[in-house]
Structures are given as structure tokens and as C-alpha cells.
Amino acid sequence: MRIRLMHYGMRSKLDASFGPGRIETGVFVLERDGMIQKLQEWARRLIDERQQNDTGRFDALAPSGWQPVNRPVPQARRVPMLRSQAQRPAPQSQRSRPTATNPLLNQIVTEARAIHEELRRLNIDAAVDPKRCTPGGNQLAFYGIALQGKTKAADVARVLPELSRAISQARRTRVTLRFDEITLRLEAEHPQKQPLHWTPRRMEMTQPHAMTLGISHHNGAQLVTARFDDAPHILVAGETGSGKSVLLRNLVTSLAYATSPDDLRIAIIDLKNEDMIPFAKLPHIVAFAGDRGAAVDVIQMIQAEKQERIADPNRKPYRLLLLVDELAQLVPVKGALDNLGDIMSVGRSKSINVIAATQSPTEDGGMGSMMKANIPLRLIGAVSAGQSYTATRRKNAQADMLPGKGAFLYIAGAELYRFQTFMLDSGDVARAVREIRSRWRLAPVAPVQRRPEISPEVAQLAPPLAPVLHHPAPVQAAPVAPPFPLDEKRPLTMAEAALVQALAEGGESLNAICHYVYGAKSSRYMRWINEAIGGKDAQ
Helix, strand or coil, X not given: CEEEEEECCEEEEEECCCXXXXXXXXXXXXXXXXXXXXXXXXXXXXHHHHCCCCCCEECCECCCCCXXXXXXXXXXXXXXXXXXXXXXXXXXXXXXXXXXXXXXXXXXXXXXHHHHHHHHHCCCCEEEEEEEEEEECCCEEEEEEEECCCCCHHHHHHCHHHHHHHHHHHHCCCCCCEEECCCCEEEEECCCCCCCECXXXXXXXXXXXXXXXXXXXXXXXXXXXXXXXXXXXXXXXXXXXCCHHHHHHHHHHHHHHHCCCCCEEEEEEECCCCCCHHHHHCCCEEEEECCHHHHHHHHHHHHHHHHHHHHCCCCCCCEEEEEEECHHHHCCCCCHHHHHHHHHHHHHHHCEEEEEEECCCCCCCCCCHHHHCCCCEEEECCCCCCCHHHHHCCCCCCHHHCCCCCEEEEEECCEEEEXXXXXCCHHHHHHHHHHHHHHHCCCCCCCECCCCCCCHHHHCCCXXXXXXXXXXXXXXXXXXXXXXXXCCCCCCCHXXXXXXXXXXXCCCCHHHHHHHHHCCCCHHHHHHHHHHCCCCCCC
């Protein structure tokens, strides 16, 4: 058995074999009390021979419950040195080190002891490995588990509620543990967790046609990204409070900043008409739907583009992204989910991608069999009890044990690990939109109507198609263009009214004009549009 003895100024390793007595590497738990004294004597003798003019300590954890036994090492005997050796300063590794303790590490050790004792109380033949009890940045704390005998990872997962209770008592606050069965370690929120703030630098680090998601500590601190070339369609799932909307904001801002509007067009369906509204001002946006009728038209528009690219295999003018938030809102719309599944089934080879977000990743929440089969990347936040497998398609992924607040699981193929997304509030979103518009120096021009054929079963639900905005080539200065959609909801000025009249004379519907000018539709907005074009009746 290998025993590591910690000593200030040196590190010594002892290899010991004492028959059936069990010695846990790095834990120093001995089942035979006589071994402690023998090891201590051996340690003192080795230290006495190798260390000069220094004091140290031998740390061991007694079998009765992880209580440290600190004993001063006797003064080491002096060994005559050559004069040349005496004149040289001692190497850095042999100099005295301060004995100040780290409060954070002490807290993690205390919590590890509580978990260790709870495992013993529950008769689970496993132990906490102190060498793998470490903080994960300022977001997580890890507690490595060493399985023994015939114990399986499922045995530890089965007692997670009891282990969570034990660490909660040690921390004196509610803590939820999650067990990673691949790395064999427990995960908890950092005892002194700090928010992971968004900065514009996050966008600048993103590659074209890729998105920045957050930070992971599954194998050291790493930036988590996703590329459409690897994952053409993405599912984002999580209940209220999971941080789903914040993750969507990170996806859109990083993608739009890194990819030119000439190479990327985005259509957004936000049936909550809330979180995605600020992105309607991005130069990449070709359509924005805030109600079911407009959502049907957007899906039909994507379908028509897909058919054109199928008819002409060489026609791939740009990447087209459809972002849907909330997927469950499309369930009552007949044919909408079938069309969406059809888009996803052939979209990869046609540079048509889908990001679908839902609070309920079930059949009732819009997750049909066609969609399940065509989503290679799942970003799963905290879900309700019993929905972990439905959302992750993995046994014991324990998504229902996530704490929310931006904690997600990255699931793609055999990969499954936890990451924390960046906190992006409304002020940060406004700043990001300004940065993106400034970077690409583009503004929307007059919309061009492009109405595909709508199937008879949804024709009566569908208002005229939301406008598709075409963009000029990049220039040195932003072209003069109407400031639509308006930041301030008000009646139109004379100049703005003249632009609206020109759109109406060009054949644009009032519904489309209303969405283009105000970003949404309401009776008040329609009244102002009617006043601007001379009292024309709404369609």
C-alpha cells in the first residue's frame, strides 16, 4: 500500500504492506490500530534521516472518524556538510513554508469528512478521496469517491439525498449534490460561489458559425462552445429558474457577433414575446414572430427555403437559423411541429439549423419522435423530478439534481458534463446588440415580401408573412435607414409615415408593416399604422 506523508519542506512516500490490514491511499484510514504507531515511527525515522534543521508534522486520520493527529517531529540530527555546500542557500523545496491554513480548503475537507462518515453510516463500501476534493474555480466543489469491494456507482447515486443532507448540515445551508458516475465524484455548488459575469470579450473569442456557452470545470477550467458543423440542431431545456433564457441570450449574441449577416440569417419565434425581443434589432434577423399565426408563417418560410435548396443542390447562399422559444406553445398549432421536424431532418446538409427551447422536454411539450431523432446536442438545465431521462436520454444524468441559476449539462454523443453559463442581464443584452450592430455596420432596409404557399389546414390561422429583411454589402459607414423597430412605442413622425406609406404601396400587408415598425402587433400599433397611411383598413 502507498502512504503519502505530508511534511513542511519535503514530501515523503512510504510503501507499506501489512497483510490484511487495509490502508486507503491518501486518506490514512487504518483498520488495525497498531499500524498507526508503526507508520509514525517509520515516518519519524525517514524524516530524521533526510531533513535538517526543520520541523514538520505527520497528518493521519484516525479510524474513529477522520480526526487529524498532529505530532511534532523531533529535531533532526545534523549531518556534516562540505564547505561548498554550506555556502550555497538551501533549495526552494527545502525552505521552511508558512503554516497558515486556507479557510476554503478547510471547509471542503470538513464537508468531505461529513460525506465520508455518512457513507460509513449507510454501510456503503466507498470512501472520499481527499486528493480529488478540490474547488472547481469559484463555481463548483468536487468530492472524489473511491469505490471499494463490490460497490457500484449506482449504490452511491442511490443515497444522494442522505449525502446532500449531510453536506447541508456541515455547510448550514441547503446543498444539492449531483454524482458524476463517469469521473466518480460528487458535485456541489462552491461554498463561496461568485456570479460568472458576461463581458464583450466572450463574444470576441467566438469563431464564426459557433457559439460560446459558458465555463466547465470537468477537466480543468475550459470554455464551452458549440459549432453548427458538429451539432446542426440544439435543444435547450430547463424549468423556470434554470437559466434557459440566459443561455439563449449567450447563444445568440456570440453567434451574431462572430458571423457576418452575409453568411448568417436568423428567424426568431418567441411566443412569450419577451426574452428575445431585443434581438429583433440585429442585422441578421429576417423574421420575428411573437404570436402563433406569425410563427406558422415563419416556419412556412423556412420550409420554402428548404425546398428551394433541395431543388437546387448548389444553392446555399447563407446559413439560416430558426430559433424557437417556447416549443410547447406550438403544440396547439396543427402541422407546425411536423413541419419543424421535417426541417430538422434534412436541414444539416442544406445549412438550415434549429435551436429549440422548452420548459417541458416531453411529448406534451413539443418533443416529437422526429425532433428527438435529429437533435445531436442537448443543453439541459434543472428539470422537474422524473424528467431527467426524458430531457437527457441518459440514465442517471441527474438533471433534476441541478441547482438552476445557469447550471447546465452538455450532452453530445458520449460526452456528458456540467457547465455554467454566463450571467447576461437586460443591460448586457442591450450593450451586446449595440456592439454587434457597430461591428457589422448594417441596418435593416425596406422589407421584401416573400410569401410561401401555406397549407390549407393552417391557412386560416396564418396572417401574412413577417417581413424578410435583406442587407446591403458592408460599407465603411452605416447607411441611412429608418430606425425600425422603434425603441419608443409612439405614433409615427411625418418622415416615418412616408416610409410606411411606401411600404404599403409596394404591396406589404399591414400586419407585416406593424411587426416591422414596432416589433409586435397590437390594436394601438395598428391604429397608428392606419393613421400613417391614410386610414386604410387593417387586413
